[in-house]
Amino acid sequence: MTTYIYGIAAATHPALPEGMGGIGDPAHKVRVVRHGDLAALVSDSPDDLRPKRRDLLAHQSVLDEAGAAGPVLPMRFGSLAEDDDSVVAVLADRAEHYTERLRALEGKAEYNVKAAHDEQAVLHQVLAENPELRSLVEVNRRAGGGSYEQKLRLGEQVTAAVWAREAGDGAEVRRALEPCADSVSAGPEGTGWLANVSFLVARDSADGFVAAVEELRRNQPHLELRVHGPLPPYSFVDPGPARPADDAAGVR
Amino acid sequence: MTVVPAQQSGGAGGTSGLYDVIELILDRGLVIDAFVRVSLVGIEILKIDVRVVVASVDTYLRFAEACNRLDLEAGPHKSPGLPDLVGEITESGARGKSKGALSGAAETVSDAFRQARDEGRGEEEPARPRARRAPSRGRKEEQE
Incomplete structure (x- = not known):
């Protein structure tokens, strides 16, 4: 029987969700494997575990539940150990590192911010700033929308102008919110947004972070901002030697 | 207000929240080399590596x-x-x-x-x- 690992917490964590339903259908019960100062949240795993919606949600829910009461190092989805003993071995082997991380993340949560352009608004801006594009639009309109070639020419230039704004706006999102966070991590690239950035925010200053997001919304109304948090600190569990958590937020 | 408490992710409205943070669950988080990770092949809702849109x-x-x-x-x-x-x-x-x-x-x-x-x-x-x-x-x- 393989053991699925959700996350690692301190053995002193006040409310680990033992017995909660985890992955699988029917859901396997969450267990706690302890060793020394550490505890791992685990459950049995279905033999055919796949990244299905239900199991992803279960992974996330277990970590949410545990994270609400104390720091947890979230595992990436789909980590399997041979058995509980293998989990214990890992806890023993890297106790110092995990303990340090748990201390560093205590009282902090991840907020993920994704930004996209409000297309109408950004087109207005791009045209407002660029008389040449505006006249191209006018020419096309007078020609009843323009020929295929005219449309292509206009579209290509507008697209380039919008992309140029994306780069600047992406940097602006980070710049505006960075001061309210302890640490910042660029999220995986995707095509649905111009910025995908995770911020590590102290829970007791979360209000300030949310206020900064609101201010950004007001100041940059052409940006659609989606904020998710508090989340388990997925992006801040293991910054690696090249990027210590302490100065990850520092920009030279 | 779009701040979605993570706690909602497990609830009825959770799917949308999940959709927005799925790349974190799949691409961030602690990885331990002593453990095996399940294959992501065939993932049904993964959006991060299938949406390579080329200027067209x-x-x-x-x-x-x-x-x-x-x-x-x-x-x-x-x-x-x-x-x-x-x-x-x-x-x-x-x-x-x-x-x-x-x-x-x-x-x-x-x-x-x-x-x-x-x-x-x-x-x-x-x-x-x-x-x-x-x-x-x-x-x-x-x-x-």
Whole structure:
């Protein structure tokens, strides 16, 4: 029987969700494997575990539940150990590192911010700033929308102008919110947004972070901002030697 | 307000929240080399590596059409120049707010709304939920 690992917490964590339903259908019960100062949240795993919606949600829910009461190092989805003993071995082997991380993340949560352009608004801006594009639009309109070639020419230039704004706006999102966070991590690239950035925010200053997001919304109304948090600190569990958590937020 | 408490992720409205943070669950988080990770092959809702959108004729035409539809003559948008920009942004802001109500819903859902809105303006363009938000590395690379 393989053991699925959700996350690692301190053995002193006040409310680990033992017995909660985890992955699988029917859901396997969450267990706690302890060793020394550490505890791992685990459950049995279905033999055919796949990244299905239900199991992803279960992974996330277990970590949410545990994270609400104390720091947890979230595992990436789909980590399997041979058995509980293998989990214990890992806890023993890297106790110092995990303990340090748990201390560093205590009282902090991840907020993920994704930004996209409000297309109408950004087109207005791009045209407002660029008389040449505006006249191209006018020419096309007078020609009843323009020929295929005219449309292509206009579209290509507008697209380039919008992309140029994306780069600047992406940097602006980070710049505006960075001061309210302890640490910042660029999220995986995707095509649905111009910025995908995770911020590590102290829970007791979360209000300030949310206020900064609101201010950004007001100041940059052409940006659609989606904020998710508090989340388990997925992006801040293991910054690696090249990027210590302490100065990850520092920009030279 | 689009701050979605993570606790909701397990609830009824959780799927949309999940959709927005799925790349974190799959691509961030602690990895321990002593453990095996399940294969991500065949993932049903993974969006991060399938949406490589390349600059295309489609994109150009779509932007050109959008510009043609854009109401440059109305209100503060008339003869837009830098002095008018402030008024313009304010007006866009109102739109941004109304869209904000949709934030947090699955992107596909908000795209459906957007599409409905676009069609309401007399646009006969077929649905292109993925193409609408196309800013991508792929395109940038091709552009350069």
